[in-house]
Amino acid sequence: MSEKPTNPVATDHAEPLSGPSLSIIAMDDDEDFRQYISGVLSQQGHDVRAVGGGPGGSSEFFAACESRLPDVVLLDMKMGRTSGEEVLAELRRRWPRLCVIVVTGYPSLDSMRQTFKQDVFDYLAKPFSVEELNRVLAQAAAALGLGQRPQDRLRVELGRHIRMARTQRSWTLKDLSDACDLSVSQISSIERGAHLPSLESLLAIAAALGKAPSEWFEASGF
Numbered sequence: 001m002s003e004k005p006t007n008p009v010a011t012d013h014a015e016p017l018s019g020p021s022l023s024i025i026a027m028d029d030d031e032d033f034r035q036y037i038s039g040v041l042s043q044q045g046h047d048v049r050a051v052g053g054g055p056g057g058s059s060e061f062f063a064a065c066e067s068r069l070p071d072v073v074l075l076d077m078k079m080g081r082t083s084g085e086e087v088l089a090e091l092r093r094r095w096p097r098l099c100v101i102v103v104t105g106y107p108s109l110d111s112m113r114q115t116f117k118q119d120v121f122d123y124l125a126k127p128f129s130v131e132e133l134n135r136v137l138a139q140a141a142a143a144l145g146l147g148q149r150p151q152d153r154l155r156v157e158l159g160r161h162i163r164m165a166r167t168q169r170s171w172t173l174k175d176l177s178d179a180c181d182l183s184v185s186q187i188s189s190i191e192r193g194a195h196l197p198s199l200e201s202l203l204a205i206a207a208a209l210g211k212a213p214s215e216w217f218e219a220s221g222f
Helices: 031-043 057-069 084-093 109-117 128-144 150-168 173-180 184-193 199-209 213-219
Strands: 025-029 046-053 072-077 100-103 122-126
Touching: 025 031, 025 057, 031 046, 031 128, 046 057, 046 184, 057 084, 072 084, 100 128, 122 128, 128 150, 150 173, 150 199, 150 213, 173 184, 173 199, 184 199, 199 213
Parallel strands: 025 046, 025 072, 072 100, 100 122
Antiparallel strands: none
């Protein structure tokens, strides 16, 4: 059994939910921590599922992700026989863009460096306060557009991918407008995520940029 701090969370009350409601899966081998974090986050309006890190824990965890992919994973890195590092590597293989926040006790600088190489959003060292957890979740939601409706996320992500493809060609908005026969204002609105393009418009933009719309949908998590 891995060594655990006696008070994994430093406060015992839930703060009001300041950001969007998130779908969260917490994986930790400390049952008290799982119960506490589930209670705190659920009271704030988040949808929380907690999975143990014992034998079979990783199978249960990945089954939960596959059944309904969360917005955020809270992942303990020190779980006895279950390797948090291996779970994180597999998460990155399956869902490269999934937001992962590492939660663990007694982190070393080396472990933090190795963890951040695998593109985690942030690192919370136990004991941490509810306020610290709320801050990190709010930052993740704002930075990654978490907690939005699927159509809202798709609108923002498609706009981002179209803008990236255009700038990779060193095209101006006018260049793309001429190539796909859409107005500059239409393309600008799509790139900003203000409007979801029609199927006809999306196909015209993709053809002009030499891209397959399916690539953009897949990269956006759809």
